[in-house]
Amino acid sequence: METELKQLIIDALALEDLSVDDIDSHAPLFNEGLGLDSIDALELGLAIRKKYGVKIEAEKEDVVRIFSSVASLATYIQSVRG
Amino acid sequence: MIASPLKDWQSCSTETPIAYHARHYYHADEFYAAVSYWVKQLQAQPFQRYALYTDDAYPFAVLLFALFHAGKQAWIAGNNHTGTAQQLSQHQCQLIGDWEGHQMFDYHLNSVEQADLSVLNPHDTRLVIFTSGSTGQAKPIEKRLSQLERECATLEAQWGKQLGDAEVLATVSHQHIYGLLFRVLWPLSAGRCFHSQIAMNPEMLVNAIHKPACWIASPAQLKRLDADSPWQGISQLTSVFSSGGALPETARQQIVIRSKQQVIEVYGSTETGGIAWRQHDTAWQLFDGLRLSSSDDNWQLQSPYIDALFTLDDNLSLQTDGRFILHGRKDRIVKIEEKRLSLTELEQRLTESPWIADAFTLTITTNRDRVGAAIVLTEAGSGQLSKKGRNAFIKQLRTQLYQWFDAIVLPRKWLIVNAIPLTTQGKINQPLLKVLLDTDTQKLPIVQGVNVTENSVELTLKVPEELIYFPDHFAEYPILAGVVQIAWAEHFGLYFFTIDQSFAILEALKFVKVIQPNAVLKLTLSWNDSTHKLYFNFCSEQGTHSSGRLVYTNP
Numbered sequence: 001m002e003t004e005l006k007q008l009i010i011d012a013l014a015l016e017d018l019s020v021d022d023i024d025s026h027a028p029l030f031n032e033g034l035g036l037d038s039i040d041a042l043e044l045g046l047a048i049r050k051k052y053g054v055k056i057e058a059e060k061e062d063v064v065r066i067f068s069s070v071a072s073l074a075t076y077i078q079s080v081r082g
Numbered sequence: 083m084i085a086s087p088l089k090d091w092q093s094c095s096t097e098t099p100i101a102y103h104a105r106h107y108y109h110a111d112e113f114y115a116a117v118s119y120w121v122k123q124l125q126a127q128p129f130q131r132y133a134l135y136t137d138d139a140y141p142f143a144v145l146l147f148a149l150f151h152a153g154k155q156a157w158i159a160g161n162n163h164t165g166t167a168q169q170l171s172q173h174q175c176q177l178i179g180d181w182e183g184h185q186m187f188d189y190h191l192n193s194v195e196q197a198d199l200s201v202l203n204p205h206d207t208r209l210v211i212f213t214s215g216s217t218g219q220a221k222p223i224e225k226r227l228s229q230l231e232r233e234c235a236t237l238e239a240q241w242g243k244q245l246g247d248a249e250v251l252a253t254v255s256h257q258h259i260y261g262l263l264f265r266v267l268w269p270l271s272a273g274r275c276f277h278s279q280i281a282m283n284p285e286m287l288v289n290a291i292h293k294p295a296c297w298i299a300s301p302a303q304l305k306r307l308d309a310d311s312p313w314q315g316i317s318q319l320t321s322v323f324s325s326g327g328a329l330p331e332t333a334r335q336q337i338v339i340r341s342k343q344q345v346i347e348v349y350g351s352t353e354t355g356g357i358a359w360r361q362h363d364t365a366w367q368l369f370d371g372l373r374l375s376s377s378d379d380n381w382q383l384q385s386p387y388i389d390a391l392f393t394l395d396d397n398l399s400l401q402t403d404g405r406f407i408l409h410g411r412k413d414r415i416v417k418i419e420e421k422r423l424s425l426t427e428l429e430q431r432l433t434e435s436p437w438i439a440d441a442f443t444l445t446i447t448t449n450r451d452r453v454g455a456a457i458v459l460t461e462a463g464s465g466q467l468s469k470k471g472r473n474a475f476i477k478q479l480r481t482q483l484y485q486w487f488d489a490i491v492l493p494r495k496w497l498i499v500n501a502i503p504l505t506t507q508g509k510i511n512q513p514l515l516k517v518l519l520d521t522d523t524q525k526l527p528i529v530q531g532v533n534v535t536e537n538s539v540e541l542t543l544k545v546p547e548e549l550i551y552f553p554d555h556f557a558e559y560p561i562l563a564g565v566v567q568i569a570w571a572e573h574f575g576l577y578f579f580t581i582d583q584s585f586a587i588l589e590a591l592k593f594v595k596v597i598q599p600n601a602v603l604k605l606t607l608s609w610n611d612s613t614h615k616l617y618f619n620f621c622s623e624q625g626t627h628s629s630g631r632l633v634y635t636n637p
Contacts, residue, residue: 018473035481035484041283057285
């Protein structure tokens, strides 16, 4: 799941200077981590909805937590899909 | 609803809440108490200037009005990055609010303090907008409360009736002029309740609708709406506003079709505030009280929100009815998903790096706006590149730039060149750079580097996994077909050399080693002008993969 998500991130955001191995499952995705921005969050949210049918519609703090790393994103998607 | 001047906000109605923050409606008495608390705190401090940044809009309003009443200067920062904090410190600003790397800030929003807050003097009360980073050398832009009040009154006269008592929801930050006015100051002055938290996507925004509401949006959000967006909720909104850049026509149409909303677009800038608006139209209508005049190809704006005539950076054509059509920027300031970026400043920052000797940046617009950077490395840079590898090297460059710029505007495409390519007229060859930075990766390789010498060129190419040729060649064992290699050699050859003849035959073809997805290759091309032959050679760390000659003849 985590590897699949990393590939999704790379594909959805066209991060051609990154490979799956460059993304640490526990490193922050945004700002100083992987350097993603709010537009990326929006696009990643859309890509996740398309691929997994999971909508990210929590409160802001929760969204921040969900998007904090690949690992937390994977946990969230799995919990919603049950 | 009657707009009350911001200077006299204390007299505003007690029935309507001021803001919805952290699942609680805050009313005028609570706002007064929190402002009072901070006025006392601030007055006890010896500092004059404060750099204000908050994640949420309600605490922002509390601190802003406390700074006003304490007679301090409020500098409003575009972001909370450490580089911005450093710049503001150089302007003698004390940081206040949610700054990166600082402790959690306690806003004391439930204080019961009662200070005697007198009416503000709207001419002496000022704030400074400091949009750092993306405008390059960030310059402080001062606004008097009287000017902001005037603008709020104009907005209220224009749309107050339509909005009624709608709550104000937003997907834009209040730290920029548009959000500051539309999310905070206008609602405050009109007695409309604003939501403190920024919604991160349309779903969150729609979930926050408890009562009639409007949406302070931007094209970045609106153009990404799709069939699965929460249209039911969007259609319930009283109004949708958009500013920060033009809303693409396709996005506008989709919104009309799916939700019946006619988005109100606002054109303006940090320096000028709002200039004009449009709804369901290509032409822009100036706000009441503003005038445009032209002199020497420049358009000058006369506005009650600014002190002097302001020369616009945009090209426009004025219609006889006084409305106008916008034609885009004159200078090298571009907008990347609404963030203003000076390409000149980005290049300056790039060349400040000890690794970079020269740089040229441009925008690439596919499904989103991106910045591409062509860079020439210094000896130290080349050393770092071979030591760290390309991915880590670029990551570090991005980290260096992040001190100054928002992540959105940082280059996403990088091309390492031995010289910035010029046209025969000696101008930077932008078409060539665009072609190299923005190849269609379904059919062509990603170009990572270019080294041009007199009659040859060496390209560093990465073979994309998503090439349409791989699934059939072969499903179990994808390798790059020889014919595709030849096509690539010709594709790039035609960009770098003047080849007027037509292709005739292939010579001396050798396919030595297979090329697999994600391989990084060097393609060396050279052109012999007397024999009309284009030589190509694909090699990698594993040695030569293929080579050959394309022979051209005069028709």
